[in-house]
Amino acid sequence: MSVMTILSGKGGTGKTTVLVNLAYAAKDRFGKVNLLDCDVEAPNVDLFIQAKPESTEQVDIKIPRIDSDKCTYCGICQEVCEFNAIVIMKSKKKHMIFDELCHSCGACFEMCPENAIFEIDKNIGKIRKGSRDTLTIYSGFLKVGEMLGVPVIKKVKQHIVKDMFNLIDSSPGTSCPVVHSVLGSDFCLLVTEPTPFGLYDLQLAVDLLRVLKKDFSVVINKSGANDKIIDAYCKSEDIAIIGRIPFEKRIAELYSKGDIILKEEPYKKIYKDILDNILNRIEQL
Ligand code: SF4
Ligand code: SF4
Known part of the structure; x- marks a missing residue:
């Protein structure tokens, strides 16, 4: 068939x-x-x-969340995200994640040197x-x-x-x-x-x-x-x-x-x- x-x-x-x-x-x-x-x-x-x-x-897809206690605000996750879904503000020690832009590729999760990123499920359909x-x-x-x-x-x-x-x-x-x-x-x-x-x-x-x-x-x-x-x-x-x-x-x-x-x-x-x-x-x- x-x-x-x-x-x-x-x-x-x-x-x-x-x-x-x-x-x-x-x-x-x-x-x-x-x-x-x-x-x-x-x-x-x-x-x-x-x-x-x-x-x-x-x-469901996996999207990232950042553990503020572990994050050193190095900015690697922002650099590896091809979809501009993460913004790291080093001077203010803040981060933003735009769930709508995230393609669930897992690159930020894999590349974070501090293991500060964990994933949660998001329902999309x-x-x-x-x-x-x-x-x-x-x-x-x-x-x-x-x-x-x-x-x-x-x-x-x-x-x-x-x-x-x-x-x-x-x-x-x-x-x-x-x-x-x-x-x-x-x-x-x-x-x-x-x-x-x-x-x-x-x-x-x-x-x-x-x-x-x-x-x-x-x-x-x-x-x-x-x-x-x-x-x-x-x-x-x-x-x-x-x-x-x-x-x-x-x-x-x-x-x-x-x-x-x-x-x-x-x-x-x-x-x-x-x-x-x-x-x-x-x-x-
Ligand atoms: S790669 Fe990890 S440690 Fe660096 S800014 Fe992103 S979450 Fe923080
Ligand atoms: S999972 Fe991929 S698309 Fe989503 S924020 Fe991380 S690097 Fe960007």
């Missing part, structure tokens, strides 16, 4: 809708599917699935497990106001099951959380829309996947007369377009009712063909 990440250069392309429908197509094929929602600032896969919540686990039928879903939630999504993503990905088909929903864009969602994936699916903005963001996502040396294909959502803008780019870059979801009123109706479009033809066949194409690509790797 395998791990596939679905991503899009921009928000609003219908990435999550494609993932959910592919999940149902994969369920018809394999029986069980494992879903991992790594779009931790706005996880919504389980809303589409209407998963029944089963359990929750907290995500949670993972919620849910299920529906034979779909299992782990959704990562980053606490409002927190900036470090990567530790939550890493914790969600600990739930990848080796002998299952695993589908990861990444956040939109090409930033650090997307990189961490994609790492370890066997294959990636880029969902785009046939607009100039869609093309621009698709190009960024393609550049990222090439840097990460990941195999990928493209699906055009809201496909129609404007597809040529994506077709021309993919042809010039030798990128396979393995599916087109039409821009149709019926899809919008099903979507607005929270239904999966896979229930109806011709959409069922479209998704089955996309899944076949994905599995063929994975087999060739």
